Amino acid sequence: MKATAEFDVVVIGAGSGNALVGGGFPGQSVALIDEGVPFGGTCLNKGCIPSKMLAHVGAVAHLIGQAPRLGLRQAPPEVDWPAVQRRVWQRIDPIAAAGQASRAEAEGIELIRGHARFVDPHLVSVDLLDGGQRQVSGRSFVIATGSRPVIPDLAGLDHPAVAARIHTSDDVMRLDRLPRSLAVMGGGVVACEFADLFANLGVDVTVVQRSSRLLRRADREVSQLLTDDFASRMRLRLNQTLTEVQPAADGLDLYAVDADGIEYHYDAEALLLAVGRRPNSDDLGLERAGVVVRDNGQVQVDSHLRTSVPHIWALGDVDSPELLKHVANREARVVRHNLEHPKDLVELDARPIPWTLFSSPQVAGCGATEQALEQAGRSYRVGRQDFRDVAYGWAMAETSPYFAKVLADPDSGQILGAHIIGPEAALLLQPLVQAMTFGLDAGAMARDQYWPHPGLQEVVENALLKLDLTGPNPAGRRASGRGLARRWGKARG
Numbered sequence: 001m002k003a004t005a006e007f008d009v010v011v012i013g014a015g016s017g018n019a020l021v022g023g024g025f026p027g028q029s030v031a032l033i034d035e036g037v038p039f040g041g042t043c044l045n046k047g048c049i050p051s052k053m054l055a056h057v058g059a060v061a062h063l064i065g066q067a068p069r070l071g072l073r074q075a076p077p078e079v080d081w082p083a084v085q086r087r088v089w090q091r092i093d094p095i096a097a098a099g100q101a102s103r104a105e106a107e108g109i110e111l112i113r114g115h116a117r118f119v120d121p122h123l124v125s126v127d128l129l130d131g132g133q134r135q136v137s138g139r140s141f142v143i144a145t146g147s148r149p150v151i152p153d154l155a156g157l158d159h160p161a162v163a164a165r166i167h168t169s170d171d172v173m174r175l176d177r178l179p180r181s182l183a184v185m186g187g188g189v190v191a192c193e194f195a196d197l198f199a200n201l202g203v204d205v206t207v208v209q210r211s212s213r214l215l216r217r218a219d220r221e222v223s224q225l226l227t228d229d230f231a232s233r234m235r236l237r238l239n240q241t242l243t244e245v246q247p248a249a250d251g252l253d254l255y256a257v258d259a260d261g262i263e264y265h266y267d268a269e270a271l272l273l274a275v276g277r278r279p280n281s282d283d284l285g286l287e288r289a290g291v292v293v294r295d296n297g298q299v300q301v302d303s304h305l306r307t308s309v310p311h312i313w314a315l316g317d318v319d320s321p322e323l324l325k326h327v328a329n330r331e332a333r334v335v336r337h338n339l340e341h342p343k344d345l346v347e348l349d350a351r352p353i354p355w356t357l358f359s360s361p362q363v364a365g366c367g368a369t370e371q372a373l374e375q376a377g378r379s380y381r382v383g384r385q386d387f388r389d390v391a392y393g394w395a396m397a398e399t400s401p402y403f404a405k406v407l408a409d410p411d412s413g414q415i416l417g418a419h420i421i422g423p424e425a426a427l428l429l430q431p432l433v434q435a436m437t438f439g440l441d442a443g444a445m446a447r448d449q450y451w452p453h454p455g456l457q458e459v460v461e462n463a464l465l466k467l468d469l470t471g472p473n474p475a476g477r478r479a480s481g482r483g484l485a486r487r488w489g490k491a492r493g
Contacts, residue, residue, distance in 0.1 A: 167271065179198075
């Protein structure tokens with residue numbers, strides 16, 4: 001074992017932890033410890049980026065299937081899966097390799113490839129990927145080890161003939177070939193995104209979900225519409241729990257049970273387990289460092305993202321209930337500031353956090369749902385607009401009842417929540433996120449700016465206009481043309 005190396009900052013995990021150390025810490029020595037293969041964390045290699053590159057392929061295939069409603073005749077596309085794979089991984093894998101090389105060569109940063117475990121609050125032991133061990137001590141530590149897919153307690157998973165047909169989001173995107181049929185266990189964002197992708201590419205998909213709707217934490221109206229939409233394109237087995245999987249001649253036999261104890265049998269060539277993720281906190285020796293971990297595996301942090309041990313910080317999936325890359329990135333900025341300015345700590349504020357589902361249709365949301373507002377006894381108003389009833393919806397020949405919904409306080413006009421299901425939902429949500437973040441009321445947002453006509457964003461504009469607000473400026477604070485000219489003139493110097 002090499003002698004103990006001493007550093008000012010030790011970061012464990014190279015997803016958003018890699019972004020944290022970008023440029024190093026001037027005047028300080030930094031160790032970046034990571035065991036991930038490929039290098040660079042879940043988002044780059046097993047999550048956000050490759051899944052969206054694949055989801056776009058599925059969306060295009062879905063759109064081609066809708067061509068007849070535009071008066072176009074197009075045969076269903078033939079999927080060249082190896083070509084699809086090459087487009088994704090010939091882009092992603094070189095980035096991961098280059099990122100590792102860059103960190104290995106960076107001045108002021110030592111990259112250590114291996115698995116770290118705390119020995120005490122200032123010391124970790126690292127099992128190196130190429131064999132051997134070394135010890136690393138630090139004045140400050142950052143835990144950024146991310147999360148991994150949950151493997152449910154399912155009878156038969158340990159059968160040798162079953163294991164090769166069981167997948168998670170970690171490996172399902174690298175399948176050598178498309179399966180003839182796929183069962184998906186779960187109904188959240190990951191399950192829905194992959195079920196939609198493979199169905200769009202011609203795979204026979206069955207989704208087994210224990211609740212009565214997909215995406216059940218979303219706004220209930222959005223959740224129900226997505227469930228109905230998916231039911232038209234794949235088999236949904238709702239209110240059922242998968243209990244057992246066994247090998248079959250050409251795939252898997254799957255067994256499920258409902259709340260009444262009625263048993264069901266399905267078959268599929270492969271099974272995707274997508275029932276959630278758990279923090280990678282259980283094999284870090286955190287108890288030896290004195291770091292408190294919650295029952296669900298999340299590292300406990302304060303508003304500054306400091307753990308129960310003042311010199312140990314945490315960020316990303318390992319501490320956050322929001323398993324979102326944009327949340328992890330913001331936490332990385334907070335931790336970096338606090339490491340650089342220990343006497344001027346900043347907090348992770350409670351600004352609205354958007355989420356998205358890149359399926360066909362897209363889904364995006366931010367803030368409170370109707371059911372949450374009702375449960376809290378909060379007064380609110382609803383503004384709702386269907387895509388098919390705006391001009392660009394006509395241009396798209398949209399017939400499905402997709403919509404944008406805005407929830408607002410009736411007196412102040414402040415936007416409490418926004419939920420969109422339909423084309424380009426992720427893009428259309430962002431102006432509403434901006435309004436929620438900076439306190440722009442719904443009336444002003446609707447009327448104090450130009451909305452390009454006949455753009456798809458009129459779905460959002462009309463939803464805002466349909467809010468029945470009772471506050472002092474329900475129509476917004478429209479400025480006169482002269483006032484706008486004066487303000488623009490001043491801005492231009």
